[in-house]
Amino acid sequence: MADVAIEDGRVVEIGPALRGRAPREIDAARLHIFPGGIDSHVHFNEPGRTDWETIAHGSRALAAGGYTCFIDMPLNSLPVTVDAAAFDLKRAALERSAVVDFGLWGGLVPGNVKHLGELVDRGVLGFKAFMCPSGVDEFPACDEATLRRGMARIVELGVPLLVHAEDPRLLRPPDGPSPADFIRSRPAAAELEAIRRVIELAADTGCRTHIVHVSTAAGLQLILAAAQGGVPVSCETCPHYLLYGAGDVERLGGLAKCAPPFRTAADREGLWDTLAGASPVIVVSDHSPSSPELKTGDDFRQIWGGISGCQSTRQLLLAEDRLPLARVAALTSTNVAARFRVEGKGGLAPGYDADLWLVDLAHEDVVRHGDLLYRHPQSAHEGRRIRGRTVLTLVRGEWPGRGRLIRAGER
Numbered sequence: 446m447a448d449v450a451i452e453d454g455r456v457v458e459i460g461p462a463l464r465g466r467a468p469r470e471i472d473a474a475r476l477h478i479f480p481g482g483i484d485s486h487v488h489f490n491e492p493g494r495t496d497w498e499t500i501a502h503g504s505r506a507l508a509a510g511g512y513t514c515f516i517d518m519p520l521n522s523l524p525v526t527v528d529a530a531a532f533d534l535k536r537a538a539l540e541r542s543a544v545v546d547f548g549l550w551g552g553l554v555p556g557n558v559k560h561l562g563e564l565v566d567r568g569v570l571g572f573k574a575f576m577c578p579s580g581v582d583e584f585p586a587c588d589e590a591t592l593r594r595g596m597a598r599i600v601e602l603g604v605p606l607l608v609h610a611e612d613p614r615l616l617r618p619p620d621g622p623s624p625a626d627f628i629r630s631r632p633a634a635a636e637l638e639a640i641r642r643v644i645e646l647a648a649d650t651g652c653r654t655h656i657v658h659v660s661t662a663a664g665l666q667l668i669l670a671a672a673q674g675g676v677p678v679s680c681e682t683c684p685h686y687l688l689y690g691a692g693d694v695e696r697l698g699g700l701a702k703c704a705p706p707f708r709t710a711a712d713r714e715g716l717w718d719t720l721a722g723a724s725p726v727i728v729v730s731d732h733s734p735s736s737p738e739l740k741t742g743d744d745f746r747q748i749w750g751g752i753s754g755c756q757s758t759r760q761l762l763l764a765e766d767r768l769p770l771a772r773v774a775a776l777t778s779t780n781v782a783a784r785f786r787v788e789g790k791g792g793l794a795p796g797y798d799a800d801l802w803l804v805d806l807a808h809e810d811v812v813r814h815g816d817l818l819y820r821h822p823q824s825a826h827e828g829r830r831i832r833g834r835t836v837l838t839l840v841r842g843e844w845p846g847r848g849r850l851i852r853a854g855e856r
Contacts, residue, residue, distance in 0.1 A: 631706050679726075756818060803837040
């Protein structure tokens with residue numbers, strides 16, 4: 446039991462029965478307080494594809510799930526964030542609509558290495574690249590030569606590179622229209638081979654490299670072994686890889702289509718085992734929504750690949766009851782801030798921003814369509830058990846209202 450004192454948006458003291466007067470007091474008896482979550486992998490699609498998702502809807506969903514900060518991906522918005530002009534458009538949209546704090550990733554694509562410096566000057570926290578087709582024509586994949594050139598420049602700029610790691614040589618068009626055909630078209634070997642190559646490039650260039658949405662236990666172990674050997678690599682996974690397997694795609698339909706696809710029960714258990722340890726892995730939503738008509742149909746090849754889920758990440762992890770509460774906080778906040786050097790975020794201690802999640806952990810429920818705050822309230826997680834009722838989310842000591850651009854710390 447402890448009190449938390451907040452002044453000018455920051456935590457100034459924590460301790461039992463703090464003395465002094467405050468203009469406002471919040472009774473948090475019988476509640477748990479977590480540092481606000483940081484989701485470093487969301488696609489809010491604005492400007493551009495606001496019929497898929499909006500910043501206002503997405504950021505409110507995050508706040509409802511105990512998140513106080515997010516970092517938006519450089520696609521699927523229009524234009525994609527690959528130069529300063531596109532950054533300015535996206536920042537303006539975020540400042541208009543985000544109710545929690547936000548950062549931006551820039552894009553590394555063929556032909557834009559010359560723009561990376563101007564993006565860092567504007568404030569991007571790092572860059573995102575695809576090794577295989579991204580799904581949108583305006584954000585093409587990088588071949589190895591582009592990756593190497595980009596990584597060399599990114600080292601100079603002192604920021605990380607995020608990589609979607611699937612080897613395009615091992616991907617193939619699905620043989621037919623079924624979910625099983627789609628899963629077979631993107632084998633685990635494609636992820637593993639791409640991860641091996643990214644590790645080699647990171648070792649050669651010294652580029653801080655982060656591999657996104659790892660779906661295989663073997664891939665996770667490759668990355669952690671490389672990191673322990675001194676290679677500057679890290680990684681993340683997502684709730685959908687922890688909760689579902691290939692067999693669930695048929696049951697869930699288009700809402701469960703994503704890339705990489707769901708894997709095996711052994712992969713799920715291997716991912717959980719790693720999360721339970723002391724590794725610096727992070728868990729993010731990879732919230733990548735679309736309009737309902739793009740998630741339905743008889744031909745799985747034509748369905749948009751992406752999971753809606755940013756509102757439920759923490760509650761899903763808590764419901765599984767496989768991790769200590771402090772580990773959930775680390776995976777969804779502290780480790781994220783540390784990996785990406787986000788100033789003032791990710792901690793519950795004096796000096797940090799007063800980004801807090803006050804949650805009633807005695808409450809259990811399921812993900813309900815009517816509770817989802819997305820532009821389109823749909824999710825593969827509907828009906829899944831969750832734990833924790835959000836009583837209050839505070840961003841810099843206040844109820845979410847107007848988000849601010851976050852910056853990286855010392856590079």
